[in-house]
Amino acid sequence: MNVNVGNLDRVLRIVLGLALIGLTLAGTIGVWGWIGVVPLLTGAFRFCPLYRLLGLSTCPVSRRPAA
Numbered sequence: 001m002n003v004n005v006g007n008l009d010r011v012l013r014i015v016l017g018l019a020l021i022g023l024t025l026a027g028t029i030g031v032w033g034w035i036g037v038v039p040l041l042t043g044a045f046r047f048c049p050l051y052r053l054l055g056l057s058t059c060p061v062s063r064r065p066a067a
């Protein structure tokens with residue numbers, strides 16, 4: 001499994017996921033807030049299945065030194 005979630009994308013996903021889960025636990029939003037588990041996991045594993053289906057990646061391109 002190749003990573004396709006860059007650093008900024010990863011941080012935003014984790015923050016959003018934790019915020020949604022926290023709001024759900026606090027009773028501020030309904031049970032739909034548990035959807036925050038999805039961005040939390042995709043940020044933690046740095047892999048987004050939807051990005052793969054669409055052929056997207058927010059990771060920087062690694063360059064090999066010229067030999």
